[in-house]
Structures are given as C-alpha cells and as structure tokens.
Amino acid sequence: MNINKNYLFLLEEIIKKNFASKYKGSVLGILWSVIKPLLIMIIMTIIFSTLFKRSIDNYPVYILSGKCLYDFFNLGSNSGLYAIRSNKFILKTTSASKSVFVIGGVLSEVINLFITLIILFGVMLVTHAPFYFDKIILSIIPLISLAIMILGMGLILSICSVYYSDVQHLWGVVTQMGMYASAIFYPMDIIPEPFHQYMILNPIFWAIDQFRSFVMLGTIPSTIYILNLLIFSLIILVMGIIIFKKYENKVTMKL
Numbered sequence: 645m646n647i648n649k650n651y652l653f654l655l656e657e658i659i660k661k662n663f664a665s666k667y668k669g670s671v672l673g674i675l676w677s678v679i680k681p682l683l684i685m686i687i688m689t690i691i692f693s694t695l696f697k698r699s700i701d702n703y704p705v706y707i708l709s710g711k712c713l714y715d716f717f718n719l720g721s722n723s724g725l726y727a728i729r730s731n732k733f734i735l736k737t738t739s740a741s742k743s744v745f746v747i748g749g750v751l752s753e754v755i756n757l758f759i760t761l762i763i764l765f766g767v768m769l770v771t772h773a774p775f776y777f778d779k780i781i782l783s784i785i786p787l788i789s790l791a792i793m794i795l796g797m798g799l800i801l802s803i804c805s806v807y808y809s810d811v812q813h814l815w816g817v818v819t820q821m822g823m824y825a826s827a828i829f830y831p832m833d834i835i836p837e838p839f840h841q842y843m844i845l846n847p848i849f850w851a852i853d854q855f856r857s858f859v860m861l862g863t864i865p866s867t868i869y870i871l872n873l874l875i876f877s878l879i880i881l882v883m884g885i886i887i888f889k890k891y892e893n894k895v896t897m898k899l
Contacts, residue, residue: 655744655748662723681708685711689703705860710828710829713757713786714822715760716753717790718819718823720750720794721794722815723746724750724801727802728746728895729805742888750798764859776858776859783855786851786852790873793847793877800888803887832844847873850872
C-alpha cells in the first residue's frame with residue numbers, strides 16, 4: 645500500500661512538474677494552451693481554406709480537430725522520448741519504477757489535450773457547426789486508442805533514446821513526416837491513387853479520421869475500422885511494456 649501511495653505521489657508530482665515547465669518564465673502562462681492552437685488554426689485557415697473550401701466544410705474545425713490529436717501524439721511521444729534521460733538524477737535516488745516518468749509525461753499531455761478540445765468545441769460554437777451530442781460522446785473511443793498507442797510508443801522511445809541518442813533526431817523526422825501524412829490540413833481525396841493506399845496505413849490518420857467522423861460528421865465509423873486502431877494500439881502498448889521491463893533495470897548504467 646505504501647509503495648502504491650509513493651508511486652501515485654511521484655506520478656502526481658511529475659504531472660505537475662511537466663505541466664508547469666511548459667509555461668515556466670512565460671508571462672501568459674497556461675493561456676498559451678489556448679492562444680497557440682487558435683493562432684495556428686487562424687493562420688492555416690487563411691493560407692489553405694481557399695484551396696480546400698469546396699471540398700471541406702467548416703475548415704477551421706477540420707484543421708483544429710486534426711491538429712489537436714496530432715499534437716497530442718507528437719508531444720506525448722516526445723515526453724516519453726525524454727522521460728528517462730531528462731530525469732536521470734532523480735532515477736538514481738529513487739526506487740520507484742522508471743515507468744512513472746513515462747506515464748506522468750503522457751498524462752500531462754492528456755491535460756493539454758482536454759484544454760485544446762475545449763477550444764475546439766468553442767470554435768464549433770462560433771462557426772455554427774452542428775453538435776451531434778450522441779456521437780461526440782463516442783469520440784472518446786479514438787482518443788483512448790491514441791492514448792494507449794502514445795503510452796506504448798513512449799515506453800519504447802524512453803529505452804531506445806538511452807541506448808541510441810540518434811533516436812531523438814530520427815523521431816523528430818518521423819513526427820514531421822507523420823504530420824504531413826495525417827491529413828491535418830488537406831482532404832485525403834487529393835492524394836493520388838498510387839499513394840493513397842500507403843497514406844491510409846498511417847494509424848494517426850485513423851484516429852484523426854474517426855474523431856472527425858464522430859465530432860464533425862455525426863457518423864459512426866465501421867466497427868472493424870475502430871477495432872483496427874484499438875488492436876494496433878494495444879499491440880504497441882504490449883510491445884512497449886515488454887521492451888521496457890526487459891531493459892528498465894539496465895538503463896541506469898547507461899545514463
């Protein structure tokens with residue numbers, strides 16, 4: 645019981661630290677969680693809406709919904725990437741499982757996600773987007789699948805980055821490519837057919853597409869489509885747990 649209490653206390657402190665560190669020294673502080681996505685949405689809407697206004701209804705909601713989820717994936721996986729390396733001094737003085745730093749990083753990004761989702765629903769109100777309340781509730785399904793995937797990736801990356809520092813640079817390239825391959829600011833139907841089949845293999849796109857179906861279109865994706873994302877995410881999580889457990893006690897010597 646004491647171990648569990650200590651673990652939960654440490655987890656709470658890590659979440660507070662990670663969340664506070666984002667705005668340390670900032671005049672506006674947490675308001676940047678509101679200002680930043682709104683500014684990006686406005687800029688990208690001005691730039692791209694004229695190109696896609698005929699094929700995408702309510703472009704501001706379309707782009708912000710994709711940006712919310714992709715930022716969650718990007719920031720959440722990066723928090724795992726640096727979870728062990730950036731806490732090496734604490735790790736050497738505590739007996740707590742190193743996984744708490746990965747979990748804490750992901751949970752702090754969950755908080756940021758909910759802030760941006762509030763902004764999204766505010767934009768929907770301002771732009772008079774329809775609210776499909778019975779379907780919006782179900783949008784938690786792809787969010788849970790995405791969170792599971794991020795945790796699994798975070799566990800894997802936290803170990804890999806200790807052994808191979810190049811992983812940090814490589815992952816930056818991967819996430820940058822992933823952003824352009826996730827149909828955040830363009831419709832998938834503009835992708836030429838030879839490349840379309842490869843684009844739809846992107847699991848981040850699955851999560852974004854399912855979320856938009858629930859929230860923007862008021863439709864329910866096929867059960868197979870939903871299960872594919874969930875199963876893929878669970879596979880990544882299981883792989884992450886196996887790899888993390890295997891190397892958890894060895895990484896301290898590499899720090």
